[in-house]
Amino acid sequence: MKFAFKSIVAAAAFVAVGAASATPxxxxxxxxSGSGGLTFSADALSALSASGSTVVTAGTIPTIAGLxxxxxxNTAVYTKATGNVSxxxxxxxxTGDALTSLQAANSLVQIRRTTFNDDETTTTRSVFMANFDVxxxxxxxxxxxxxRTDSGALVSYGKQAIFTADVPGVVGGTGGNIEVTSVGGGVANGTASGSLAGALRMNGDTANTxxxxxxxxxxxxxxxxTLVRTANWGTTNASGTFTAPAAAIPEPSTYALMGLGLVGIAAVARRRRAA
Known part of the structure; x- marks a missing residue:
């Protein structure tokens, strides 16, 4: 019983410390809301130019069966002058206070390549990337x-890893953690921001596709x-604003007091045993 009681007190103290270190x-x-995007590097723009391809973001997502x-x-916008896809x-x-991913519904980026054929016709081939998840x-x-080729049937490859940073982690801003900016009216407001730490590399299977x-x-x-597979495709950035219900959420001090109370109970129990 003595061991069990001490274990309970220790566990409660651990929970109290953990709760105090996170936001309530x-x-x-x-x-x-959230915003961000990808800024293509000189390498990426060279790869696109060498392949004879262009990046397109139509204002309205086109009506193509299966798209x-x-x-x-379209919630994706490409600015050619800066090479940025917002x-x-x-x-x-x-997860807790950590922003693990951001999704952009109705976002569509098209990579388009048009070639001239021997019979003086043209062929337009397109790759579409939709509904980005950073x-x-x-x-x-x-x-x-x-x-898709010309106006033919759309071919779907499902959700794919397009780019992966060669250095893990989030840098800059809040490091991807939500920080409280204000509390009032029963609502807590927070913000989070950051960028993927490393250079973006195109996934090997995606590059082949x-x-x-x-x-x-x-x-x-x-x-x-080789250029497509090895290029540093650029840098990213992301930020967002968030809310949480402020009422009914105990402050860290509440957990700390609870822990102190349990420690006090343990001290009284020890004195009684000693007597």
Missing amino acids: YAGTWSVV PGAGAT LSFNTATI NLSNSTIFANLYS VLSSLGLSTAATDPVA
Whole structure:
């Protein structure tokens, strides 16, 4: 019984310390809005130029059978002058106070390549990346991947890892952790921000799918294929605002007092045994 009592007190003290080190809103955050995106590097722009491809983000998602979000406003916007693809996030995955991923519904980026044929016709091949999911916990950007030739049937490859940072972790901003900015009216407000730590590399399988879908060689010795596979595709950034219900959530001091109370009970019990 003595061992069990001490174990209970120790466990309670551990919980109290852990609760005091996190915000009192951990696990109750919900996203209000988020933004961020990918800025292509000089390497990436060189890879696109060498392949004869261009990046396109239509204002409205085109009506193509099998493509999600047809007719919706595109939440991805590519600015050619800066090489930046901006994204508007509408949902998030949060663990405690840590922002683990941000999702951008109705986001669509198209890589398009048009070639001239011997009979003076043209062939347009496209790769579509839709519904981006920037996962901070595993340093990877996911998207649903599709391809299409001219006005033919859309080919779906499912959700794929598009880019992965070669150095894990989140840097800058709040490091991907939600920090409380204000509390009032029964609501806590918070913000989180950060960037993937390393250079972005295109996933090997994704690179092969993109190359073949655009009518390009996937050979290991092909210079364009090598550039696509080895390029530093750029940098990322993401930020968001969040809310949590402030009422009914104990402050860290409450847990600390609870721990002190249990320690006091243990001290009284020891004195009684000693007497």
